[in-house]
Amino acid sequence: MAKVVVFGITGYAGSRIGAELVARGHEVTGVARHAKDSGVPVHAGSIHDEAFVKDMTQSADQIVVALRAEPGEEGQPRLIEALPRLIELATAQGARLSFVGGAGSLQVAEGGPALVEGPDFPDEFKPEALSHQAILEALRESDPELDWFYVSPAPAFGAWNPGERTGTFRVGGDVLLPGAETISGDDYAIGYVDEIEKGAHRRARLGVAY
Numbered sequence: 001m002a003k004v005v006v007f008g009i010t011g012y013a014g015s016r017i018g019a020e021l022v023a024r025g026h027e028v029t030g031v032a033r034h035a036k037d038s039g040v041p042v043h044a045g046s047i048h049d050e051a052f053v054k055d056m057t058q059s060a061d062q063i064v065v066a067l068r069a070e071p072g073e074e075g076q077p078r079l080i081e082a083l084p085r086l087i088e089l090a091t092a093q094g095a096r097l098s099f100v101g102g103a104g105s106l107q108v109a110e111g112g113p114a115l116v117e118g119p120d121f122p123d124e125f126k127p128e129a130l131s132h133q134a135i136l137e138a139l140r141e142s143d144p145e146l147d148w149f150y151v152s153p154a155p156a157f158g159a160w161n162p163g164e165r166t167g168t169f170r171v172g173g174d175v176l177l178p179g180a181e182t183i184s185g186d187d188y189a190i191g192y193v194d195e196i197e198k199g200a201h202r203r204a205r206l207g208v209a210y
Contacts, residue, residue, distance in 0.1 A: 002196065004062040007031045007047050009040065012159040013100045014066030016189035024193060031056055047082045057089050062196055066100040069131035080135050087142050096147045097139075098196070103155040104129025105136055106176040106207055115155065115176065136205060149201050151192050154209035156182035163187070172207040180209035 008014035009030025021028045028040040035044040045052040057063050069079045090097040104116035116129040139148050163184025170177050191208035
């Protein structure tokens with residue numbers, strides 16, 4: 001059993017990851033901007049509050065970040081601004097740090113451009129995709145002592161396309177899996193928690209898709 005803190009526990013991906021962790025017997029603590037019933041203890045606070053984050057993660061084995069990369073409100077900090085402190089805390093505590101990422105940073109082919117760099121990528125989604133890409137790059141440049149992973153879903157992933165739980169999906173790496181279009185919220189969570197339990201992708205990104 002692992003002790004897991006999930007930042008963004010009430011969101012689309014975070015809530016499903018939290019539920020999957022609980023179903024497998026892990027000890028889960030949730031963090032959200034506003035505490036509400038989610039089936040696990042939820043603490044209200046910000047990932048940009050260093051003292052709060054230190055308190056929440058003090059005994060954690062796994063730190064899961066399931067938050068938007070771009071601020072939801074004007075004037076709020078970007079998620080990447082919290083990354084240096086998260087890295088520092090995770091490294092000092094020997095905790096594994098992980099992120100619910102985006103599909104935009106997946107390469108269309110080996111060594112090729114990322115999805116977000118293509119001409120057909122929607123302009124309205126580019127700021128979020130590029131911010132997530134920056135987080136991934138910062139993780140790759142972090143101290144080798146930090147254990148991290150980053151999970152990119154298939155492109156058609158989100159609350160607008162929840163899908164169904166099947167338990168069957170493919171796991172890839174930095175390149176978009178051939179024919180990959182979607183992944184349900186529940187199956188994404190299965191893939192995410194599988195990685196928490198198995199630790200098969202140390203300091204790496206994995207992609208999850210049908």
